[in-house]
Amino acid sequence: MKKVAISLGDPNGIGLELALKSHSTVAKLCKPIYCIDQNTLNKATKQLNHPVPKDFKIFGKYNKVSINPGVVSQSAGEFSYQSFLTAINLAKEKKVDAICTLPIHKESWAKAGIDYVGHTDMLRDIFQKDAIMMLGCEKMFVALFTEHIPLKKVPKALKVQKITSFLLDFQNSLQLNEPVGVLGLNPHAGDNGVLGDEEKKIIKAIKKANKKLESNIFEGPLVPDIAFTKNSRKSYKYFVAMYHDQGLAPLKALYFDESINVSLNLPILRTSVDHGTAFDIAYKKDNKLSNTSYINAIKMAVT
Amino acid sequence: MKKVAISLGDPNGIGLELALKSHSTVAKLCKPIYCIDQNTLNKATKQLNHPVPKDFKIFGKYNKVSINPGVVSQSAGEFSYQSFLTAINLAKEKKVDAICTLPIHKESWAKAGIDYVGHTDMLRDIFQKDAIMMLGCEKMFVALFTEHIPLKKVPKALKVQKITSFLLDFQNSLQLNEPVGVLGLNPHAGDNGVLGDEEKKIIKAIKKANKKLESNIFEGPLVPDIAFTKNSRKSYKYFVAMYHDQGLAPLKALYFDESINVSLNLPILRTSVDHGTAFDIAYKKDNKLSNTSYINAIKMAVT
Numbered sequence: 001m002k003k004v005a006i007s008l009g010d011p012n013g014i015g016l017e018l019a020l021k022s023h024s025t026v027a028k029l030c031k032p033i034y035c036i037d038q039n040t041l042n043k044a045t046k047q048l049n050h051p052v053p054k055d056f057k058i059f060g061k062y063n064k065v066s067i068n069p070g071v072v073s074q075s076a077g078e079f080s081y082q083s084f085l086t087a088i089n090l091a092k093e094k095k096v097d098a099i100c101t102l103p104i105h106k107e108s109w110a111k112a113g114i115d116y117v118g119h120t121d122m123l124r125d126i127f128q129k130d131a132i133m134m135l136g137c138e139k140m141f142v143a144l145f146t147e148h149i150p151l152k153k154v155p156k157a158l159k160v161q162k163i164t165s166f167l168l169d170f171q172n173s174l175q176l177n178e179p180v181g182v183l184g185l186n187p188h189a190g191d192n193g194v195l196g197d198e199e200k201k202i203i204k205a206i207k208k209a210n211k212k213l214e215s216n217i218f219e220g221p222l223v224p225d226i227a228f229t230k231n232s233r234k235s236y237k238y239f240v241a242m243y244h245d246q247g248l249a250p251l252k253a254l255y256f257d258e259s260i261n262v263s264l265n266l267p268i269l270r271t272s273v274d275h276g277t278a279f280d281i282a283y284k285k286d287n288k289l290s291n292t293s294y295i296n297a298i299k300m301a302v303t
Numbered sequence: 304m305k306k307v308a309i310s311l312g313d314p315n316g317i318g319l320e321l322a323l324k325s326h327s328t329v330a331k332l333c334k335p336i337y338c339i340d341q342n343t344l345n346k347a348t349k350q351l352n353h354p355v356p357k358d359f360k361i362f363g364k365y366n367k368v369s370i371n372p373g374v375v376s377q378s379a380g381e382f383s384y385q386s387f388l389t390a391i392n393l394a395k396e397k398k399v400d401a402i403c404t405l406p407i408h409k410e411s412w413a414k415a416g417i418d419y420v421g422h423t424d425m426l427r428d429i430f431q432k433d434a435i436m437m438l439g440c441e442k443m444f445v446a447l448f449t450e451h452i453p454l455k456k457v458p459k460a461l462k463v464q465k466i467t468s469f470l471l472d473f474q475n476s477l478q479l480n481e482p483v484g485v486l487g488l489n490p491h492a493g494d495n496g497v498l499g500d501e502e503k504k505i506i507k508a509i510k511k512a513n514k515k516l517e518s519n520i521f522e523g524p525l526v527p528d529i530a531f532t533k534n535s536r537k538s539y540k541y542f543v544a545m546y547h548d549q550g551l552a553p554l555k556a557l558y559f560d561e562s563i564n565v566s567l568n569l570p571i572l573r574t575s576v577d578h579g580t581a582f583d584i585a586y587k588k589d590n591k592l593s594n595t596s597y598i599n600a601i602k603m604a605v606t
Binding site (some may be wrong): 243249252256 | 450451452453454455457458459488489490491493494498499500501527528529530531532533534546547548549551552553554555556557559560
């Protein structure tokens with residue numbers, strides 16, 4: 001059975017509860033190693049009134065943290081950073097096969113002086129590689145060519161060479177044997193240039209990437225508002241979106257609860273839930289926590 | 304029973320087949336007046352091997368047109384333009400309560416020297432009003448603040464006064480008693496300015512519109528990739544999208560077959576199917592035509 005290091009995320013969010021309540025399911029899918037210390041674990045289990053499962057294997061050293069549900073704090077930021085770093089190191093040292101991350105809180109990281117925008121950003125820095133952010137579930141995956149940049153900067157970010165490299169990195173990571181739909185940028189994919197001409201660059205990049213791969217795996221540019229119809233999804237399970245909301249709005253409209261986040265093009269495999277810390281329901285009784293995204297992330301980590 | 308003028312769209316597309324095969328259903332919902340002449344109707348019914356229904360009321364004078372399935376032509380462009388104009392005039396003269404349009408082909412219009420981008424554009428010109436394009440179905444509607452412009456032009460098109468007027472026109476047309484979700488422009492709706500700041504304008508416009516309407520009907524800016532999740536759709540049935548694909552990609556991912564197009568803020572009510580001429584299947588045997596969008600458009604026309 002594969003080993004997966006699990007970083008617990010922000011201790012004031014839902015990460016710990018998810019990990020504890022889902023442990024029996026997770027333990028059937030992999031050998032989990034939880035990146036947390038006994039002291040913090042005890043505090044959390046007490047607040048949650050949930051016993052520590054017997055085979056709950058923990059690892060790593062951490063600063064002291066007090067648990068205050070739903071609160072942004074420096075110590076919470078430090079803990080979630082250390083938990084993530086511990087998981088990364090376990091993967092770097094090949095002590096685990098993959099890592100799965102629970103949600104951190106950006107503001108807690110900022111309070112702790114950690115200036116990464118998030119997990120993927122930190123992975124890029126540590127490995128000095130252009131990590132690719134892909135989100136989705138078994139039915140549909142979307143990789144994002146641009147992510148957390150203002151919409152007005154998207155059109156200029158589309159450069160033939162960058163898109164080509166992205167497509168090559170994407171396919172080198174996944175080794176797919178099926179067509180991948182690459183989206184256009186403009187309404188109606190530009191309507192032959194009448195509604196924008198960035199599609200010319202996308203076409204060039206698709207051609208270059210396919211030539212290099214000696215296979216016409218990348219198809220497009222697809223008309224963005226038609227790409228995700230039921231019919232179109234019969235032709236494609238994998239999509240490359242030019243910007244954040246182009247891919248994620250349709251994905252989340254269809255499969256929000258099931259979706260996960262995968263970092264591609266890195267020396268390690270990292271999967272993640274596709275939701276945040278949910279401070280509003282953290283540590284609350286009867287909060288009806290859904291663990292679908294978490295379990296799907298574990299499944300993806302062991303494939 | 305309300306009267307609805309139906310323009311047949313491009314005679315080389317699926318419009319005529321839809322109208323003929325759906326007539327018995329349509330006739331239960333309204334009194335349809337089909338904007339076509341006997342000669343063209345006979346040609347079409349012959350090609351379709353479908354009898355003309357007895358109570359198929361036609362109206363208007365048209366140039367001669369030959370039917371060539373799936374072919375772009377000047378005479379087809381002229382016919383579909385005349386059919387639409389006839390329907391508009393019937394509505395202007397209050398001889399019908401609403402009009403419902405079947406798909407035209409842009410290139411046929413161009414060949415006929417008609418330089419409108421489409422139906423909505425022509426309606427704007429005829430009535431000299433800022434028609435609002437809204438698409439959707441009973442479960443969800445999306446109104447588009449910008450439509451057929453390149454993505455790079457969208458951020459600059461967001462001006463406080465223009466958005467405010469749009470929101471007021473929207474509500475004056477629909478007289479809703481429920482909240483309307485107004486989308487942000489940037490990923491995470493700008494994340495407090497870190498990922499773009501156009502949301503400031505949207506906030507100002509929402510405040511101004513709500514103040515004028517003396518009701519907090521408009522809510523937002525919503526985070527675009529979360530706005531259309533199942534949960535968020537419990538809070539909103541109506542959305543205002545800042546650009547074409549932001550609203551239409553999620554809508555079509557969820558409800559492509561059912562969706563229709565409505566023109567708001569005009570002296571007449573116009574509804575339309577939300578699909579094209581489907582030249583690839585026009586006049587073909589066993590083409591499994593779906594009339595869901597057409598029937599929904601008729602239903603909307605008579606509400």
